[in-house]
Amino acid sequence: MTVDVIVDRTFASVNIDSRQFPTHTCQMALDLLPVVSPAACCAPDPSAAMSEQDAVQLARTLKALADPARLRLLSLIAAQEGAEACVCDLIEPVGLSQPTVSHHLKVLTDAGLVTRDKRGVWAYFALVPDALESVTRHLGAHLTSSEPATDA
Numbered sequence: 356m357t358v359d360v361i362v363d364r365t366f367a368s369v370n371i372d373s374r375q376f377p378t379h380t381c382q383m384a385l386d387l388l389p390v391v392s393p394a395a396c397c398a399p400d401p402s403a404a405m406s407e408q409d410a411v412q413l414a415r416t417l418k419a420l421a422d423p424a425r426l427r428l429l430s431l432i433a434a435q436e437g438a439e440a441c442v443c444d445l446i447e448p449v450g451l452s453q454p455t456v457s458h459h460l461k462v463l464t465d466a467g468l469v470t471r472d473k474r475g476v477w478a479y480f481a482l483v484p485d486a487l488e489s490v491t492r493h494l495g496a497h498l499t500s501s502e503p504a505t506d507a
Contacts (some may be wrong), residue, residue: 404497420466429463464480
């Protein structure tokens, strides 16, 4: 690139490319990095991946857990003696109507987190033993790295 400059009242054209960017600094060494086969570093191990069916089930469970009212209901059931509660005892503490509480409990039942037992006109809900632990184990088995973390 040529720039016109005035030095000591004299007009001159100066090529600034050769001064700022000498040609020897623009050349890169191409032999510094080893060449690695793309299959060696980029292909995931399909046997370690979660199956589609497992992913659908886990997503349904996590979606059921991703609601504050449902988390409160699970907490209230767990706090009851025997980890079982009547729907009539769950309405007031969560501050929702009976149909809304029943809907949330149905979602939790469909997700496999609670069981429903009809006794007369009332339904009793109990935590499924080890249901939350199973979700935690499943996440840990498929979504954690098997290699130890290294500091860069």
